Amino acid sequence: MRSRYSAFAVGDPSYLLATWHPTTRPRDLELDPGTRWTGLQVVSTAGGGMLAAEGTVEFVARYVHDGAAGEQRERSRFVREGGAWRYVDAT
Numbered sequence: 166m167r168s169r170y171s172a173f174a175v176g177d178p179s180y181l182l183a184t185w186h187p188t189t190r191p192r193d194l195e196l197d198p199g200t201r202w203t204g205l206q207v208v209s210t211a212g213g214g215m216l217a218a219e220g221t222v223e224f225v226a227r228y229v230h231d232g233a234a235g236e237q238r239e240r241s242r243f244v245r246e247g248g249a250w251r252y253v254d255a256t
Contacts, residue, residue, distance in 0.1 A: 166222040166241060167205065169252060173226075174202040186244060186251040200230045219244045 172180040178194040185191075204227040213220025223240040242253045 166207065166224060166243075170202065170205045170224075170226060181252075184250070184252055186246070186253045189252075189254050197230070200228050203227045203229055203234075213243065213250075217245065220250075 169181060169184055172178075173196065176196050176198070178196055182190060182194055206225045208223040208225060210223070211221045213222070219242070221240055221242050224238070226237045226239075228235055228237070239255045241255045243250045244253055245251070
């Protein structure tokens with residue numbers, strides 16, 4: 166989760182696509198250059214241990230968009246494939 170947040174913060178859509186599960190991954194991804202990510206707070210996690218096949222992360226990501234502060238609250242679902250975690254979807 167933290168690495169995906171960092172990819173948003175530095176504007177790296179290729180990393181985001183590479184860590185997205187193929188069943189839900191968009192064909193391409195264009196990040197909004199008017200958004201500056203300013204902080205991540207992990208609220209809770211479930212699963213995701215060393216031997217787990219899936220897990221969830223609830224977080225709050227803060228940003229500034231065109232001068233206005235905002236936040237994105239999400240519970241993200243991940244699955245492990247071939248030893249790597251892949252983002253599946255969010256609620």
